[in-house]
Amino acid sequence: MTFRKYLVLAGVTLCASIGDSLLSRGMKQVGSISLNHLPDVILAVLNPSVALGILLLLGFFASYMTALSWADLTYVLPATSLGYVLLTLIAKFYLHETVTTSRWTGVLLISAAVGFVTQGPALTHHPPKAQPHEAECEPASARND
Amino acid sequence: MKQAYAWSAIAAIVLASTTGDVLLSRAMKQVGDVGALWRRSGLWTVMGRVLQNPNFLLGILAMTVAFYSLLFGLSWGDVSLVAPASASLTFVTNAVAARVFLHERVDHRRWMAALLVAGGVVLLAA
Numbered sequence: 001m002t003f004r005k006y007l008v009l010a011g012v013t014l015c016a017s018i019g020d021s022l023l024s025r026g027m028k029q030v031g032s033i034s035l036n037h038l039p040d041v042i043l044a045v046l047n048p049s050v051a052l053g054i055l056l057l058l059g060f061f062a063s064y065m066t067a068l069s070w071a072d073l074t075y076v077l078p079a080t081s082l083g084y085v086l087l088t089l090i091a092k093f094y095l096h097e098t099v100t101t102s103r104w105t106g107v108l109l110i111s112a113a114v115g116f117v118t119q120g121p122a123l124t125h126h127p128p129k130a131q132p133h134e135a136e137c138e139p140a141s142a143r144n145d
Numbered sequence: 146m147k148q149a150y151a152w153s154a155i156a157a158i159v160l161a162s163t164t165g166d167v168l169l170s171r172a173m174k175q176v177g178d179v180g181a182l183w184r185r186s187g188l189w190t191v192m193g194r195v196l197q198n199p200n201f202l203l204g205i206l207a208m209t210v211a212f213y214s215l216l217f218g219l220s221w222g223d224v225s226l227v228a229p230a231s232a233s234l235t236f237v238t239n240a241v242a243a244r245v246f247l248h249e250r251v252d253h254r255r256w257m258a259a260l261l262v263a264g265g266v267v268l269l270a271a
Contacts, residue, residue, distance in 0.1 A: 074255045077236060077262070078255070078259060081265075100271070106271070107265070
């Protein structure tokens, strides 16, 4: 794992949690949208928080796809679950919400999971498949080398 | 009855989301290391290869189904049940599906991580 790859994983985590928070804040500013006024959903994009939230979620998707191109799914998902921890910290220190003991326990479990998975290899290396046809066609002299 | 609807929506979310994750992961493995490909051939080549991959398109379709199932689930059940239950179950089913369909080596460390995250998500929503 290179520093650049850790940056991509951090990008997945940060973009998802901050993007969700911005979308939530923006949609609360826009107010509830009635089914009779569906075009209001499109106008909601004009809200700066919603627009920035959408941009960050696009960034999340790009980082997630990039991470999946060089790491296993069972590595990427737990490694990027720190977003849940980040959201709890935002709720506690930025939004001044009350975080219960069970939530802190959840944060500890997720942090432990990230520690577990990031100590192992990121990608399963599959051995190259044998080419039976080529092996059969290989001359005996080559096999004896 | 609404509880049964909510759990069927949760099952749909977990199934569609796991299918989407597996398909997207397979697509990106077929495309190869995006960073290396970008440096070698440029951004448009990366975009072209990703968008033309059938697994990627099917993955997006499955994720769309998961999203709409979530919307239905939220209309039938409490957000405090639907969101954490679907998120935590998806971590476990992803580990099983990655082992079966992607032939990933899911060792005890990864199983432990998937179960810890699943438990952590449930506690966060408690």
